[in-house]
Amino acid sequence: MKPCVLVIEDNLANAELVVYLLKSSGCRALTAFDGESGVAMACAERPDLVLCDLQLPGIDGFEVVRQLREVDALRGVPLVALTASAMTGDDDRILGRGFDGYISKPIDPTGFIALIRRHLPDGDRVGQTSVPPAVPAATVPRPRLATVLALDDTRINLELKRGLLEPHGYEVLTATTMDDALALARERLPQLILSDVGMAQGDGFEFITALKADPALRHIPVLFLSSTHWDTESRTRGLALGAVRYVRRPIDSDLLLREIRAVLAP
Template structure:
């Protein structure tokens, strides 16, 4: 079954164009012309993805994002901002508000559907999207040094992790939720777990409890990365459950690599009995 997509947009021309493009690829999008109507639609139906403008009457896109990400049922639904904002820092502000992605206006009809489909699981797409552009460039791919298990309910985040880690010699194993992640961790040896916090079928907090309760998995460094649980109280919860790091998106690829390398180095020192805290 193809994805159910909600478009929240007050500009009739933009709404018609996005609806037409998605319809041309077999989707039947539901539309809303303001934030309040969009929130009512999202609460009454199950969607696989929501596209939302930032500048909306009555309830703007930031408020829509805040309410959706505060809803335990709907916070895992991918939320994409479509906006003409173009100032320095606007993209980071949109992602920090809770949006999972950002498409700039005016949209490009030739790439729009592929951009949207990057946030969908393959069985919800009409066709596979173009491969994402690597964010880290390497002249040669080294043999895998470590295996990293990445657990996230958004395909685009899984793809991004591959693009960042694989060129630097990591083998990447992926899972879409806590249950899949636990099965993957038990099925094959991994050196580090990188997990989202808000996921369908159990949160990252549920996942880490299961990992730390398994004597074979407990020593594996566990790193949280999130774009929705963004305050220090959330960080304290994650670290208190045994996470080695609690990272906030957006994060620069180089910064993520540094954190992962540090965690792996700490784990190796501990395994050798040379950890400074021992």
């Protein structure tokens, strides 16, 4: 059975990143966006681990941990703090208030699973479900399945896509702006483009409009991924402009891989 992790975090981007990493590593993830909801969810679901931000609307992380420590059914459940203000001496302050450990923000995806593995049951297996162990290329050559261009103005999201796709045989190109993505698409002609919708400069709708207006690029399928533009109007608009899929984030890594394979299937 997959270990269950409750994430109590009011920042949507941080919560999405943590949930993505957990699911990609074989965990089941639950989310709560304030302290009161987090306490209620922990009591109802009895997770194997609770990750809790210290700065929350309503009751803060220290009050959350105080209340959870009083619940008999949750005795033995590890509680780990998420903090953006870790400083010298915080070990004593955070651990002294009832937490079993803490993780500093911004989250480092490469070390995150190693940090939580020690707190999870069967922790040695966590992190091994989605990405197979590395095999020297000289021993087992891995053919490239396809070249995928990822467009997102948040670099950590690009690295997550690279970390998911490359072990499965895809070549991943990345761009943080619409102009860079168009230039890279003209140069490399990828078989698929994964595009964010909401970006600091332009948006996915402008990007796909420009892409489809270029005779050399219009054949490239575009899969939209968005955590913010998920209303019916945005989805309808994206598909009408030519997107082959419009997927809501966060998405389970296995589901995303299936979507990509379906788009690329002959």
